[in-house]
Amino acid sequence: MNNTYARHAAICAKFYELAVDRHAVEDFIFQRSGVKPGHRALFVGGMFEIASCLFRHGVDLTVVDYSAEMVSVGRKHLPDVKVEVADLRSLPFENEFDFVFVVGRVFTHMISDEDLRLAVRSCHKALRRSGKLFFDNYEDSKIGLTNYFNGELCVRDETAEIRRRSTTTRLSDSPLVVLWEATYTGILDGKPIEFCDAIEHRAWSRGEIQPFLKQAGFELLAQGDNFDETSFFTLAKAL
Template sequence: MVDRSFAQLSLASLYDALNPWGPGDDFYLGLVMSARSVLDVGCGTGRLLARARRDGHRGRLTGLDPAAAMLVQARRREPGVEWVLGDVRTQPWGGEFDLVVMTGHAFQVLLTEEELRLVLGSVRAALADRGRFVFETRNPAARAWTRWTPDRVDRVSDTDGRAVRVWREVEGPLVGDRVTFEETFEGEGWDFRRLSRSTLRFTPPDTLSRRLREAGLGVLEQFGDWDRKPLTLRSPEIITVAGSVHRPPPAFDQTPFTGMDQCLD
């Protein structure tokens, strides 16, 4: 099931305003620009790959998302990227991508062990020899959900310039490593509030490493924040760079990839 905040066009159009470009986007953009072929799983409104294309990336850029309303934004933004509606578990990609990313904490929507196993297996299958999988998930030790309270209101404007207020509220105590919350959207001139209910999984680092190994992936690097500081108990993020445990890739070259001739190697 796709959360209403992503499935409904009027709410999906607010995503970029609620989540402006930041250090995390810069982090991923550097990786994308130095990879020949990139798959963005859960690409949302497509701003990462669209920016890479505008900045001169001339290789293969593919964005995948199960929410049609999000892909509407992506296709409007940059028609020169391959946008695919669907799920990585059902795509026939085999060894086609040098880099697979999951940004915007999309990894946290994988709630069950079965979902996690299938998605990680599909990511591993999509990676080219010596490819890499990079993603982030909120560090459960930082307890980000304690700050999701109705008194913390985001104020943005919709596509018609009308003011919109958005806030979150957690529903009850944690259930294992899962947090369920309701997001409320209240717009100027709207007939009623719009609600979106979501559940996220907060996976600790040891479990994360174990599940990656089971999928044939190994942790190459882990950071606690976008400045590449080491992961600690107090770090807000668990940013993971993973690769095949069979043939570890070399250190990642940050040289921008701009030439189609490199695709012909």
């Protein structure tokens, strides 16, 4: 895991908030996953605006992130939700949830097969029998197609203007791993910001993830295009 999201957690969280249409993602997740008010769900990762949507719709929510600094940001966004530090590969839960959501391409940081295997098993352990895992990840044939990874994005509201310029370099084909390098500049809460990031990302084919799900005890229910142009979603049931 990269520590950029620890050092610059507030900036990264704000960028996600402004770069993603949370209403469109909210509708997408509810339609594709089948989650309902009253379901108990675990949300993994720093897309707190999406987690907030689930909570406001009556989902009994717990949120985790691997970075203590990002968790601190999450607690400010979600004051009525339990937000804790946890690693996707070793979630501290057993048979507790109806749903686990890993939304925002968090699995892209599982570079090795062993990391991926541990993460999928950890999600399975956290779920009740017949509980569902809903997650997304970059697709190998699409990861470089838009300016999200190769180009410039500028997002803004009344408190921030953040500009990100990024490029990717392919490091390996099997698995498909890229080195993503980015520069962030702008203003947040009246203060200038500037930092650089360099991190490896793993993309999959839709078939590549299926053996990992089967080995962990999941039944594949659905796969399809995600809410953005570079990734796909998967829905699986714990057996």
